[in-house]
Amino acid sequence: MPANLFDSFPLRPARVHEVCGPGASSFAAILAAQGAGPVLWVRPGWSAEMLTPQGLSPFFDPSRLLIAEAPSPTDALAVTEEALRDGAVPLVVTEITKPLDLRQGRRLQLAAKSGGSTGLCLIPEGMGSNAAETRWRAAPRLASEEEADSTALRWEIIKNKSGTLGTWDVLWTDTAHRLHVVSPVAERPGSACASG
């Protein structure tokens, strides 16, 4: 019996989750599309990459977005903790650039619990903290011919504190603003040890 994506997504509120992989930004954008209200996106201020509203608008209204540019990784974590504890913003997305240790992850988790906001850390591969509720790996995949006008992605849960692991091929339809599961992907021999 393959696991159901919608048991784990949208992510459990008042917890901090993690996502890695090249599709992490679109994962965050699709998560933002599931809710309403402002979204705080904490970014490293020294990065030359830009989020574009034209790229975000297929997912959610970019006027909901507030971008906090933190001058240092410590400030980024402090801003995230402050926002999670406050609870005024239902979704706080943070781009992590330094490996999180257990203490930092735990502090974010406690802040999310007290404020009731959902936290999502976009982590480079392998820089997560054990305190995270779930960890996902998101990557774009090559769309088949009939999926060509949608965004084709592969999502994989690689850590889940309160549920099962699984891998899904999903499709985000821009016009309908909906997420479809194309097919649950069977466990491949190679992915079994990766999900551990």
Place this chain on the structure above:
Amino acid sequence: MWFPRLPSDRVLRARPVEAPFALVQTQANAERLFCLNPRAEAEGLHRGMALADARVYCPALLTAPADPGRDGRFLAALRRWATRYCPWVGIDGADGLVLDVTGATHLHGGEAMMLADMRARAARSGLALRLGLADSRGGAWALARFGEGVAPAGEPLAALGPLPVAALRLEPEMVTALQRLGLRTIGDLAASPRPPVNRRFGPALLARLDQALGAMPEPVTPTAEPPHYGIRLSLPEPIGLTEDVMAGTERLLERLCARLLAQETGARVLELSLRRVDGGAARVELRLASPMREAGRILPLFRRGVEAAEAGFGIDQLRLEAVVVEDLPVQQLGGPVAARGAAPEGPALADLVTRIGTRIGLENIRRLLPADSHIPERAFLVAPAAFSAPATGGWPSPRPRPLRLFPPEPIAAQGPRPPRRFRWRALQLATARATGPERIAPEWWLPDDAWRHGTRDYWHIETREGRRLWLFHTPQAPGWFVHGEFP
């Protein structure tokens, strides 16, 4: 009250000199004397003289540039000082004050005592002062400038009669014309028959005469006190605990917010000065994401700054000032509240932005606004969230745009068609589908170094590995670059 040498007195108060001194102002491309001290006048110099001439007469002359703006502020400060004599004080011209002392003289022991007190105080602070006291504003003006004195109540002509007609605040041409007719003093003019004077000079002259003699009323317009948003709390014993400072701040905030509410303004920047026993001071600045006047909301925002402040041997005075205030009209609650001003998403979000802003700087919290440009990097603006309202319109984009843009990263490829295989960020990628080209020309009217290679042909590349990239080719200077990544 007339300060005949206000500008030079102001400068000399700060830096006294024992020599002929003048302030110089550039008028019509020539430097002319603007204001002189008595020593310079004794040397035979006068106002309006060219500086070069003055130097010839008096080689020892010291000069400084005139600053009418600061003179104006100095006069405004003198106006505040003059409210010690009566509450009804107005500014008269560039160097005069007019006080309506009706009913206030007995507080200072009578008119003579009050004038003596004014003179003594002005002399002590190094200001030349000439006083005139009369029943009417015009009469006092004339006396102050053309022969100091007090006009006896009820019979102004006794004191004003011998004064020249120039004391009636007339145009210079009219003064000359009157003198030609032999009307040299106010007494002469008052004694002459009114209808011919009226025909000859118009009603303005007689109106001035009546104002000076008190026959025509002329009100004193007091300048309104600008609202002052500073409040101080002095403590009998120094304090040092954060909780104590916060309690003091709370008391100040309540009073300040009541004042802000009365003026229908909200504070944007607040400054809390904590004066220490040893004379030093710690400053806590709070920049708010939206104008606010609710003490209960502002107080928690101060905590972080107060905790970081150094108490030293103790704090014995707190001073809270709203440095920047903005209009914040009282809004009706419950109705359809029009979204005006910044951060209308709600007070909770504005508070959060303020708190984050105290840590990373308020201008580092941004929002995206649409902009009208076909250049991908300029198709949106990044504006500080605290000073802009969220965008209300749509986000037009004729074609899909990448989610992330980065500075163009060159890849090794040739030819106008997208490469079948390429390496990017240490990844070996193979093109599965390519959509394009979309040609974007630089905005030649805006210089941009990034677009110096000219026109770009953009391709939406889907790779077999899954990554969807935005590549462009520059035909004018052949090369391939990766500019962004699609979701």
